Amino acid sequence: MVAATTEQEQEQREDHDPEVADNGLPDSSVLTDKTPDWFKTTWHFPALVAALGFVFTILSYYPLWHTDLWGHLAYGRVIVELGGLPTTEPLLPLASGVPFADTAWLSQLLGYEAYQWEGLAALHFLFASSIVACLAMIVTRLYGRTGSVAFSLLAMMVMLLVGWKQLTIVRPQLAGLTCFVTLFMLLTARRWTRVMWVGVPIIFTMWANLHGSFVVGLMMLAAFTIGRAGDIFLRTGQVGCVLANIRVRRTFLLTELAFVATLVNPYGLGLYGEIWRISHHPNLQNLLDWDPLTIRMFQGQMATITALLLVFLYRASPRRVSLTEALLLVGFGLSALWNSRMIIWWTPLAAFLLAVHGHAVWSAWQRSRLRNNPPDEPLEQPEPAGKWSVVAIGLMWIFFSFTPFGTAIMHGRQPELSRSVSRQTPVAAAKYLNEHPPQGLVFNTYEWGDYLLFQGPPGIQLLIASHAHLIPKEVWNDYINIIGMRSEWQTLLDRYGANTIVIHKESNERMIKSLEQDANWQRAYEDDLASIFTRRKPIL
Amino acid sequence: MRKRPSLAGFIAVQVLVVVAAAVSLSLGTGQASVESRRFLTGNKLIQPVEVPRERGILIAPLYDEPSIVSDEELADVLKQILPRFPRKHLKPNHVEHALRTWHIDATFQNPEVLSGEEMKEFLVDHGKFLASWDQETLPLLMDRPDGVAVRWGSNAYSSVHHDHWLACLTEAGIPRDEPIFTPTRSMTIKDAIEEAVRDFQLDERETEWTTLSFALWFPETHRWQNGEGRVMSFDLLAERLMRGDKRFGVCVGTHRVYSLMALIRLDETYHLLSPEMHTQVYAYLENVRDLITACQFEDGRWPPDWQRGAAALTDPGEDEPYRSVIATGHHLEWLAIAPQELHPPREMIEKAADWIIRTTLEKTPDEILGHYTFYSHVGNALSLWRHTRAADFWRTWQADHPGFDSTPSNATAEGPAEGPAEARRPTDL
Numbered sequence: 001m002v003a004a005t006t007e008q009e010q011e012q013r014e015d016h017d018p019e020v021a022d023n024g025l026p027d028s029s030v031l032t033d034k035t036p037d038w039f040k041t042t043w044h045f046p047a048l049v050a051a052l053g054f055v056f057t058i059l060s061y062y063p064l065w066h067t068d069l070w071g072h073l074a075y076g077r078v079i080v081e082l083g084g085l086p087t088t089e090p091l092l093p094l095a096s097g098v099p100f101a102d103t104a105w106l107s108q109l110l111g112y113e114a115y116q117w118e119g120l121a122a123l124h125f126l127f128a129s130s131i132v133a134c135l136a137m138i139v140t141r142l143y144g145r146t147g148s149v150a151f152s153l154l155a156m157m158v159m160l161l162v163g164w165k166q167l168t169i170v171r172p173q174l175a176g177l178t179c180f181v182t183l184f185m186l187l188t189a190r191r192w193t194r195v196m197w198v199g200v201p202i203i204f205t206m207w208a209n210l211h212g213s214f215v216v217g218l219m220m221l222a223a224f225t226i227g228r229a230g231d232i233f234l235r236t237g238q239v240g241c242v243l244a245n246i247r248v249r250r251t252f253l254l255t256e257l258a259f260v261a262t263l264v265n266p267y268g269l270g271l272y273g274e275i276w277r278i279s280h281h282p283n284l285q286n287l288l289d290w291d292p293l294t295i296r297m298f299q300g301q302m303a304t305i306t307a308l309l310l311v312f313l314y315r316a317s318p319r320r321v322s323l324t325e326a327l328l329l330v331g332f333g334l335s336a337l338w339n340s341r342m343i344i345w346w347t348p349l350a351a352f353l354l355a356v357h358g359h360a361v362w363s364a365w366q367r368s369r370l371r372n373n374p375p376d377e378p379l380e381q382p383e384p385a386g387k388w389s390v391v392a393i394g395l396m397w398i399f400f401s402f403t404p405f406g407t408a409i410m411h412g413r414q415p416e417l418s419r420s421v422s423r424q425t426p427v428a429a430a431k432y433l434n435e436h437p438p439q440g441l442v443f444n445t446y447e448w449g450d451y452l453l454f455q456g457p458p459g460i461q462l463l464i465a466s467h468a469h470l471i472p473k474e475v476w477n478d479y480i481n482i483i484g485m486r487s488e489w490q491t492l493l494d495r496y497g498a499n500t501i502v503i504h505k506e507s508n509e510r511m512i513k514s515l516e517q518d519a520n521w522q523r524a525y526e527d528d529l530a531s532i533f534t535r536r537k538p539i540l
Numbered sequence: 541m542r543k544r545p546s547l548a549g550f551i552a553v554q555v556l557v558v559v560a561a562a563v564s565l566s567l568g569t570g571q572a573s574v575e576s577r578r579f580l581t582g583n584k585l586i587q588p589v590e591v592p593r594e595r596g597i598l599i600a601p602l603y604d605e606p607s608i609v610s611d612e613e614l615a616d617v618l619k620q621i622l623p624r625f626p627r628k629h630l631k632p633n634h635v636e637h638a639l640r641t642w643h644i645d646a647t648f649q650n651p652e653v654l655s656g657e658e659m660k661e662f663l664v665d666h667g668k669f670l671a672s673w674d675q676e677t678l679p680l681l682m683d684r685p686d687g688v689a690v691r692w693g694s695n696a697y698s699s700v701h702h703d704h705w706l707a708c709l710t711e712a713g714i715p716r717d718e719p720i721f722t723p724t725r726s727m728t729i730k731d732a733i734e735e736a737v738r739d740f741q742l743d744e745r746e747t748e749w750t751t752l753s754f755a756l757w758f759p760e761t762h763r764w765q766n767g768e769g770r771v772m773s774f775d776l777l778a779e780r781l782m783r784g785d786k787r788f789g790v791c792v793g794t795h796r797v798y799s800l801m802a803l804i805r806l807d808e809t810y811h812l813l814s815p816e817m818h819t820q821v822y823a824y825l826e827n828v829r830d831l832i833t834a835c836q837f838e839d840g841r842w843p844p845d846w847q848r849g850a851a852a853l854t855d856p857g858e859d860e861p862y863r864s865v866i867a868t869g870h871h872l873e874w875l876a877i878a879p880q881e882l883h884p885p886r887e888m889i890e891k892a893a894d895w896i897i898r899t900t901l902e903k904t905p906d907e908i909l910g911h912y913t914f915y916s917h918v919g920n921a922l923s924l925w926r927h928t929r930a931a932d933f934w935r936t937w938q939a940d941h942p943g944f945d946s947t948p949s950n951a952t953a954e955g956p957a958e959g960p961a962e963a964r965r966p967t968d969l
Contacts, residue, residue, distance in 0.1 A: 088771050093779075094743070097771040253553050260560040268568020269561055472770075474743035497784040539785050540827065 035386025042382035046392040053399030059128035060403035066425035068171040071450030076112025101274035103212035107172030125405035130174040134181040146359040155355035162302040163347035176213035201261035208262040212275040221255040227324025281469035293340040317357040429530035438500035497539040588734040596710035596756035604927035621919040623654040630672040633700040636708035637916040646931035681722045687735030707749035738767035748795040751777040759810035774812040786847035794870030833884040840895030842867040869918035876924035904950040
């Protein structure tokens with residue numbers, strides 16, 4: 001409490017108080033930090049918060065991707081309207097009756113409810129916060145291991161660079177990634193706590209309902225168990241030692257409990273079959289996302305650089321290399337080579353281990369340098385102080401308040417749709433379709449199906465959307481033939497009775513030219529991104 | 541202090557895993573759970589549909605109209621389409637069409653003409669098929685793990701359309717439990733129906749006969765699954781039949797119309813369509829009625845591009861004459877089972893019948909054989925317009941007219957061409 005003072009009293013204090021500076025103000029250098037110890041941090045904390053907050057702000061303004069997100073919101077809307085999960089495909093007329101196991105129902109439901117609550121701002125927040133949560137966990141764990149801000153930030157950068165392509169597609173996979181990183185952080189904790197027995201199964205129960213990627217979590221748990229067991233066996237050569245090892249036993253039991261936890265989902269054990277069926281569906285072969293990772297891709301180039309750095313660091317690192325690390329890096333790395341989408345699981349592991357071993361190499365080099373040239377004075381260690389925590393909290397608030405979500409919460413102002421979504425989103429075309437609802441089937445660019453399902457006119461009958469595994473193979477092949485303008489593509493449009501065509505201008509120039517010359521079709525709408533053609537005489 | 545998990549705890553977790561997996565498997569929903577349960581219990585992965593009747597439903601004709609076709613005219617037309625097929629290299633497609641028109645109980649005095657029983661046996665007995673073809677020919681009946689499938693394609697030794705074999709045998713009155721002899725085992729028509737349910741894909745090109753077969757065998761079943769687990773219904777099948785431009789579909793799009801008409805007729809009794817779908821199908825048929833009302837030629841034939849309506853008259857395409865036989869014969873066939881509200885004006889039907897009778901009677905046996913399938917529809921359509929079946933009428937007619945000459949019109953001394961070259965020619969559709 002600050003007491004009111006008179007000028008006289010002030011003068012008296014100046015005369016007698018040594019903690020008063022010449023300018024008459026209190027000398028802050030002699031103030032005592034009375035914040036509790038647990039609240040005190042070093043400048044490293046606000047530095048890391050600033051970095052994470054910066055990424056959070058950037059991601060909060062990053063345009064929402066034009067594909068999967070909208071389809072998942074559309075399924076979320078169906079779940080809310082039905083009051084349950086649909087058993088067959090509910091949105092595409094040509095996939096009517098196809099069995100539908102919704103492996104991401106909880107993400108869809110939460111996403112849709114969030115959208116209902118705070119609109120686009122909530123979607124931006126969910127997107128940015130899921131990625132930043134992953135980065136924050138990695139940074140926290142690394143800082144705990146290394147005490148280095150630089151290497152913690154290096155891991156963050158590596159994860160963003162290698163995973164950028166996958167991270168920026170807003171879909172339930174991000175929820176899976178958050179679970180994955182959380183699990184990795186728990187498993188790399190220095191000490192085993194009882195929380196693990198409860199926490200890990202809870203993560204898996206959530207994960208099994210958020211996204212089908214929970215299987216990679218089980219694979220990670222298995223890698224930890226096998227890796228640990230392998231290390232002990234290599235060291236002792238005795239199976240008994242492996243079986244007696246407490247960490248091996250714990251991770252083995254934890255893997256089993258995690259498996260049991262995944263069974264708490266609407267499909268039970270059958271969820272595994274559904275995931276197998278989806279991931280092996282032949283339609284996915286036509287999708288770039290499911291192609292092998294190549295060096296032609298940006299993510300492939302970044303992954304190659306990271307892998308080469310890892311090879312170098314593992315060669316130079318003084319740290320003991322565990323079999324678990326090898327299993328994780330090689331296992332998930334190979335799976336990414338098989339299917340580029342899997343790189344999202346390799347990325348946090350690679351970033352983490354790169355930073356850990358990078359720091360080890362750096363520290364060894366530093367030690368050797370100091371041995372050869374000892375410093376005159378001992379190196380200064382940053383002093384913990386309450387003010388850094390206050391600064392960090394202040395930064396968090398500033399970053400939050402600058403985001404669309406913060407603006408929406410505080411001022412009730414929603415971001416504009418056209419600024420919130422990627423430039424490839426057919427916002428204006430959807431608006432046109434809402435104003436002129438199409439009659440009958442709509443042939444659409446695959447990537448736009450999801451957006452049109454969610455933002456297009458109610459009941460729009462699209463030929464295709466991004467849930468490729470739900471499209472009957474005949475329809476899928478016909479779509480490929482039409483969009484590729486293979487022989488009889490126009491006849492196929494007639495066979496399906498498509499009366500409207502919504503296509504991406506840049507990717508379909510030839511088709512647009514052909515339709516312009518076709519007496520059966522007329523251009524109904526055009527903007528910089530999309531063209532809409534309608535049949536002069538609709539097929540009824 | 542490090543605490544090692546106890547043995548009891550370890551065992552408890554193992555028990556938990558087993559119990560949880562078992563409970564989850566028994567309670568889980570979704571196709572994979574259901575399939576897993578059926579797999580473990582030894583049941584079939586996809587439950588076969590129940591076929592609740594001994595014979596497929598026969599859709600009764602609605603009219604007896606001598607003004608459209610007289611007894612004499614009908615007898616003359618049927619005489620043209622008697623199944624006088626060469627025994628060597630017998631085409632399944634011809635036999636299917638003939639059997640559908642004449643039914644399995646058809647008998648003929650002329651031993652050169654195949655009876656219903658002979659035709660049926662050719663289709664359901666691999667031995668009889670082999671006797672007509674040879675060991676080198678791929679069998680018509682194909683063994684599948686759980687049933688029997690029928691080879692279909694454009695070659696002469698195959699059925700030409702998917703499930704056409706089944707639809708024709710059904711319309712011919714074959715019993716559900718009729719034995720089928722495949723190259724390796726004995727099965728029944730029921731097995732063939734179940735296999736048809738399993739291997740049907742909604743988006744395949746031709747769904748006309750599958751829809752018709754299913755509707756005639758199990759119209760009470762509102763939902764079932766194909767082999768891939770896709771949930772089917774007659775609503776879905778009807779929607780599929782109506783999909784796209786009307787020019788598509790077998791026999792210039794008329795089989796789609798016939799199958800849709802059959803669905804509407806069956807819906808009166810079995811309510812196999814939802815009210816909304818009934819309305820849609822009925823509207824579709826009304827549209828077909830309006831189109832053919834607008835496009836009949838002066839001589840009574842309907843053009844093959846009838847889907848264009850009046851434009852088919854004002855700007856006729858260059859089509860071969862037999863395609864008008866297809867259009868006119870098939871339209872007369874579905875109209876014979878359609879309520880009057882779906883008919884074009886009466887005089888149009890009469891003119892169409894006059895034209896098709898005249899045209900059929902002008903043809904030589906070779907010409908008829910060359911396009912037997914289309915003329916078989918003419919015979920069936922005209923029989924339906926007299927509220928009868930070809931075999932019944934023929935039997936009565938022959939009994940009442942013992943001196944009736946059943947030699948086809950315009951027959952030459954040599955008779956219809958026969959032999960391998962003719963039989964192996966890709967069959968007409």
